[in-house]
Amino acid sequence: MNLIGLTTIYKKEMARTFRVPGQTLISPVLTTALYFIVFGSAVGRAIPELSGVSYELYIVPGLIMMALLTNALSAASSGIYFPKFIGTKYEFLSAPLSHFEIIAGHTLAAASRALIIGAIIYCVSIFFTRDATVAHPILAIVFSVLTAISFSLFGLIIGIWADSFEKLALFPTLIITPLSFLGGIFYSIDMLPSFWQKISLINPIVYMISGLRWSFFGISDVDPIVSFTMIALFTFACGMLIAWIFRTGYRIKS
Amino acid sequence: MSKNILEIKDIDKVYKNDFEALKKVSLSIHDGEIFALLGPNGAGKTTLIGIICGLVNASSGTVTVDGHDHIIQYRKARSVIGLVPQELYLDPFLTVTQTLTIARGLYGKQHSNALLKKTLEDLSLWDKKDNKVQELSGGMKRRVLIGKALMNEPKILFLDEPTAGVDVELRHSMWELVATLKSRGTTIILTTHYIEEAQDMADRIGIIQDGEIKIVEEKSVLMSKLGSKKLIIGLEHACDTIPPSITSDKLVLSDNGRTLTYTYKTGGKTGITELLSKLKAANISVHDISTQETSLEEIFVDLTHDNSTQK
Numbered sequence A: 001m002n003l004i005g006l007t008t009i010y011k012k013e014m015a016r017t018f019r020v021p022g023q024t025l026i027s028p029v030l031t032t033a034l035y036f037i038v039f040g041s042a043v044g045r046a047i048p049e050l051s052g053v054s055y056e057l058y059i060v061p062g063l064i065m066m067a068l069l070t071n072a073l074s075a076a077s078s079g080i081y082f083p084k085f086i087g088t089k090y091e092f093l094s095a096p097l098s099h100f101e102i103i104a105g106h107t108l109a110a111a112s113r114a115l116i117i118g119a120i121i122y123c124v125s126i127f128f129t130r131d132a133t134v135a136h137p138i139l140a141i142v143f144s145v146l147t148a149i150s151f152s153l154f155g156l157i158i159g160i161w162a163d164s165f166e167k168l169a170l171f172p173t174l175i176i177t178p179l180s181f182l183g184g185i186f187y188s189i190d191m192l193p194s195f196w197q198k199i200s201l202i203n204p205i206v207y208m209i210s211g212l213r214w215s216f217f218g219i220s221d222v223d224p225i226v227s228f229t230m231i232a233l234f235t236f237a238c239g240m241l242i243a244w245i246f247r248t249g250y251r252i253k254s
Numbered sequence B: 001m002s003k004n005i006l007e008i009k010d011i012d013k014v015y016k017n018d019f020e021a022l023k024k025v026s027l028s029i030h031d032g033e034i035f036a037l038l039g040p041n042g043a044g045k046t047t048l049i050g051i052i053c054g055l056v057n058a059s060s061g062t063v064t065v066d067g068h069d070h071i072i073q074y075r076k077a078r079s080v081i082g083l084v085p086q087e088l089y090l091d092p093f094l095t096v097t098q099t100l101t102i103a104r105g106l107y108g109k110q111h112s113n114a115l116l117k118k119t120l121e122d123l124s125l126w127d128k129k130d131n132k133v134q135e136l137s138g139g140m141k142r143r144v145l146i147g148k149a150l151m152n153e154p155k156i157l158f159l160d161e162p163t164a165g166v167d168v169e170l171r172h173s174m175w176e177l178v179a180t181l182k183s184r185g186t187t188i189i190l191t192t193h194y195i196e197e198a199q200d201m202a203d204r205i206g207i208i209q210d211g212e213i214k215i216v217e218e219k220s221v222l223m224s225k226l227g228s229k230k231l232i233i234g235l236e237h238a239c240d241t242i243p244p245s246i247t248s249d250k251l252v253l254s255d256n257g258r259t260l261t262y263t264y265k266t267g268g269k270t271g272i273t274e275l276l277s278k279l280k281a282a283n284i285s286v287h288d289i290s291t292q293e294t295s296l297e298e299i300f301v302d303l304t305h306d307n308s309t310q311k
């Protein structure tokens, strides 16, 4: 195991995060804070409690999850796209590093960045809601870490698949943002017509938000065990796909 | 009895667009030598290096690096290799020190301040150590690229056109560096378009064209084998034409009819005596005679030209 190599990738990626903290840390936190102000504090006052939780609190897990997964995705995809674009991928391809070590270094760095942002957003939410209660803290961490890892793996796939900056930006804006919004950040999917409820269940983000919401309040749209299973399956699928990509050299070796 | 540090056997490469870049390439590199791979643009030099180093998947064939298969035992194989790519693949936002430190880390080796300092000094980059890569000139970037490879303390160093875009002074200091590395026992494989580079530095030379190795030979043997010499004859009085009695395709009149150049193969019958007596018979007086060795460049142009006209 080339542990030094793995940590080198990790540190290099983390340094990239902190090189432009305005872009990588402050801007996602600011965006989420705006959601709290608009949907939580302003609009939320007019909305009745959902399953016994005030609306302001209700949206917290969803907002954390959305920040977590979009940032894991963008950190990982840019982390692998950039070396491909400028050619420095030769460094890790020609080094005595296994595919696992390359993937792990990038994934752990992207997941760490996402979790740091998630933690900051949680603190910001306390500032707005004046309520720090988390019913099942350990589970909250498990759901967050697993989601961060799965979307980091997913981001690596996108970053390798993308052969232009346009394609790199395509997934977050065209797929992830809509899926997050439809994943139940601002509502319970029980509130949807039953047809749309069924459609929602193919959206992996539903399980992530639902899982974290259950960890926070003990209420959720989907059974937490189902949530956990679905996230684990999603992580596994992304892991298999990225392993295949590295094994075949798809779009990374010629 | 493996004195070959690198064994390339029957390497084929067909790119996704069905272009066959390498055709059954086999090559053995001796431990400690400087091997120059010469070939025109698109011959397959970078592709071959890419396959050895793990950047390009070969379609078939095997590579053994220091006794290790480059795919099955990739860790051992790669840990003895240093690669200097042809293009300036560098992260513009990192400093020179960061770039070299990361390079060593990826090789899985413990950071060494002494090695870092020595490498930077060897490459005259010490005063630039805290500069960002984007603040460096092209030649400096090329040296950073070399530095990255040296941070692995490689047994085999690949230099893919190391002196492209480098000024004359720097080119010479790079040749010195290569000589120093060789004296420490490093095997060096370089590709180049500057034939003088191969001629001055290499122990052996391989010529590759259209994905095929045409020739691999000791430099001296190659020079004499393929080399022809030129006999330059200065004439007392200018001639308008070459007299019919001595006309041959080996003879060229130049310099306003004052110089005759005769090209002949070294070794065996040269035809010089015959030519000189014919000149005398034709009443052409000679005032100066000198010979000139064919440079590798001429051999190279000759060879690649021959092959392309055969088709």
Ligand SMILES: Nc1ncnc2c1ncn2[C@@H]1O[C@H](COP(=O)(O)OP(=O)(O)OP(=O)(O)O)[C@@H](O)[C@H]1O
Pocket (backbone or CB within 6 Å): A254, B015, B016, B017, B019, B021, B039, B040, B041, B042, B043, B044, B045, B046, B047, B048, B086
């Ligand atoms: N990724 C690729 N896909 C398709 N064809 C490629 C690819 N990379 C290289 N080639 C082709 O393979 C051939 C060999 O390219 P290569 O880069 O190995 O040549 P080279 O000998 O290094 O040339 P140069 O002296 O110009 O650097 C060229 O015809 C090139 O167009």
Ligand SMILES: [Mg+2]
Pocket (backbone or CB within 6 Å): B045, B046, B047, B086, B160
């Ligand atoms: Mg090349």
